[in-house]
Amino acid sequence: MSDLKQNEVQVSIIIPTYNESENIIQVLKTIGDHLPKDIATEAIVVDDNSPDGTGKVVEDYINDTQNKIGYTVDVIHRKTKSGLSSAILDGIQHSSGETVVVMDSDFSHPPKIIPQLVEEIKISKYDIAIASRYTEGGEVSGWSTKRKLISKTAKGIAKAGLGVNESDPMSGFFAFRRKILEGIKFDAIGYKMLLEILVKTKGAKVKEIPYTFTDRTRGSSKLDSSTMFDYVRSVWKLYRYGHTAKVSEPRTSIRFISKAGRFYTVGASGLLVNYLVSLLFADAIINFWYIHATTIGIIVSMSSNFILNKIWTFEDRNFEAKKTLAQYGKFVGFSSLGALIQLGMVYVMVDNYQFAYSLALMLAVIIAASSNFILNKKWTFKEKVWS
Known part of the structure; x- marks a missing residue:
């Protein structure tokens, strides 16, 4: 572990993984290249028992690079594949930073955006900062027409059915102030934790930062029919939550x-x-x-x-x-x-x-x-x- 663990952690980066052994080490290295040196940071990799040994790869990396990467890296080994949102929630519960960043491990979320997200939370005093594909200046690269259509349809359902105003409520790359989650019970269904946070923290100050989403070049996408079904379940439960309130x-x-x-x-x-x-x-x-x-x-x-x-x-x-x-x-x-x-x-x-x-x-x-x-x-x- 890095000596930063001895200091009070200011920023926690949650990285859920499943079969990302080809990407995860380079992602961790690139995060280190872009982190401000004066902010004590931890990264928590939450691995869902990846058959390709992603969790073990991270564990070996931690041991081999002790005190050399400039920030703390920990890994949580989960026994089963329990879903992206629940993995993020587990990571949050094991983290200690006042500011929490959530990102993917396949380079679709560029680590160089992390300092901008953190700055909006720590300096500009926003509660949530979203790396947005759809706000002005943002874009998506490498997606097929079919994938773009699925994404925009899901976004439209969220905006119309749940009343969220953000241009990219489906983003998987975002940061937030830990205290806004106090007293909130999460269902953690499916793969869009941000959407649940936005619905259940109405009134939070939100900032969107444009970025270019680039589709993965290694590994395979996790989008399948079960993911779509989980999204429908999630929207239904969030709608019921909002309607009751x-x-x-x-x-x-x-x-x-x-x-x-x-x-x-x-x-x-x-x-x-x-x-x-x-x-x-x-x-x-x-x-x-x-x-x-x-x-x-x-x-x-x-x-x-x-x-x-x-x-x-x-x-x-x-x-x-x-x-x-x-x-x-x-x-x-x-x-x-x-x-x-x-x-x-x-x-x-x-x-x-x-x-x-x-x-x-x-x-x-x-x-x-x-x-x-x-x-x-x-x-x-x-x-x-x-x-």
Whole structure:
């Protein structure tokens, strides 16, 4: 260990890892190259029992470079792969710095940005500093169109459903003042810890710093279907958290966001209905052409969405036949606009860009659902748009 451990640690850098043996040592070295020498710093590597021995690689590095790297490096060996957010939370609990930095270990998050993040917390007195891909001056390099679409869709869901205002609430590269977490219980679901922090520390002062995200050159991406499912679970729990906290909220803006959140939550349930029904008809029953299967999925999900939105989102429990049929007709009409968008996207992504049907379907349903809220709020359920 470095002698810095004898001093009070000011900055803790949390680095979760899983199969990053090719990258982690160079990342640790590069962090040391950019750290201010007058700030006592520790890095905590949280390894999820990597099959490639990442944790052992870090442990050997610590022992071989004792007192030579300029800052403390520790490693936490977890027994199972328990998820990115929980790894970050474990790292935070084992750290002692007043300022905490979270970053990936694959060079997509450049260590040279760390001093800027720390400065915003320690000198400019912000509570949270986010390295942002989407604020002015930020960008993404090396991503496919598909990956960019997934990222922006996830960001849009977070901003619309959870009411966060930051341009990159999905960033995995950020710093925060430790004390803002006092008294907060974290669910630590999925891979976007920042989003949970932003939702549960409303009122915190946030600064975004632009940077260029560069996709990994070694190792493999951790983005898969289970990651997407965990994200949906996380957004749902955060929405419920925010809704409970705002039950008596008198402000129109918050009521609007809450109602929009319910609408998009229903949309998420419709996504699941649409996805399962479409796959059922495309693969499991009679092998429909994917366009026909998608159409059936749309019809079933429209019906379930109408009932849930009528009862829960717009709190209309008048089921008089004439009124309900009229509402259903309008709801289907407006939703059909989104359906046309969905069909077009599925066709283009599958036929022109060779997306897997299951992925194309999921992306198309998410994007199409976004066009329905305002029209149905105003014309189907007769509410003022801003209410």
